[in-house]
Amino acid sequence: MLEELKEKVYKANLQLVQYGLVVLTWGNVSAVDRKANLVVIKPSGVPYDNMKASDMVVMDLNGNKVEGELNPSSDTPTHLELYRKFDSIGGIVHTHSSWACAWAQAGCDIPAYGTTHADFANGDIPCARGLTEEEVNSDYELNTGKVIVEEFERRGIKPDEFPAVLIHRHGPFTWGKDPFKAVENALILEEVAKMASRTQRVAQYDENSNIGIERYLLDKHYQRKHGKNAYYGQL
Numbered sequence: 001m002l003e004e005l006k007e008k009v010y011k012a013n014l015q016l017v018q019y020g021l022v023v024l025t026w027g028n029v030s031a032v033d034r035k036a037n038l039v040v041i042k043p044s045g046v047p048y049d050n051m052k053a054s055d056m057v058v059m060d061l062n063g064n065k066v067e068g069e070l071n072p073s074s075d076t077p078t079h080l081e082l083y084r085k086f087d088s089i090g091g092i093v094h095t096h097s098s099w100a101c102a103w104a105q106a107g108c109d110i111p112a113y114g115t116t117h118a119d120f121a122n123g124d125i126p127c128a129r130g131l132t133e134e135e136v137n138s139d140y141e142l143n144t145g146k147v148i149v150e151e152f153e154r155r156g157i158k159p160d161e162f163p164a165v166l167i168h169r170h171g172p173f174t175w176g177k178d179p180f181k182a183v184e185n186a187l188i189l190e191e192v193a194k195m196a197s198r199t200q201r202v203a204q205y206d207e208n209s210n211i212g213i214e215r216y217l218l219d220k221h222y223q224r225k226h227g228k229n230a231y232y233g234q235l
Contacts, residue, residue: 001066002038006040008179010051012182012183016029022096022097024047025045025046028073029041029042030076030079031178041079043055045074055068057070076141077139078145079092080142082175089177090182091180091182093185097172099197100193101171103166104170109166110166112124112218113196113212114195115213118217118221119222120188121162121164123161125192126151126165128150129147130168131167135147159175
């Protein structure tokens with residue numbers, strides 16, 4: 001079942017290792033088949049070196065295992081909630097990449113300081129609130145997804161324009177049209193998190209520093225890559 005999608009999800013998970021976004025088993029990739037309403041996701045706690053495409057687990061959007069001998073990722077309820085509520089996304093990544101996690105652990109948005117960030121997202125990368133004790137102790141992973149959706153609704157922003165989020169005290173989730181784009185966005189997120197950290201560090205040594213991208217410049221870079229009249233790349 002969904003053998004082609006399993007292969008894609010398997011290869012996308014291996015890209016997390018290739019790009020240095022995970023250590024040990026600290027990450028997962030999933031993808032959804034919208035026609036079948038089924039999700040393929042990495043199994044829980046399986047080392048990447050030992051993993052095979054056939055190990056991928058198939059779930060329905062209600063959280064029922066449809067196929068697979070192994071347990072799905074412990075983050076599966078988060079992925080499923082995002083697929084249910086963000087109907088334009090096709091793949092999701094969760095990592096504990098260190099630069100993005102640093103911002104998440106501080107409870108801070110990643111500010112848009114330059115055009116690299118503007119090519120990626122239409123503003124600051126949001127950091128959602130931390131979960132309450134009750135939310136942690138009852139359906140923790142599901143509530144993580146709900147908090148992400150809540151944050152996007154509260155801010156009035158769209159997942160297509162902000163392909164990443166941080167969870168306070170936890171780490172990043174990214175998404176895209178497919179699992180490979182979601183991995184690419186996880187890599188870009190880690191780079192812009194690193195750049196923002198270094199920008200703040202450099203700026204503290206010069207009282208005349210001026211950080212924070214102008215909105216007109218952010219709009220130009222975001223729209224030329226993602227807008228309806230985009231002209232970046234070979235269109």
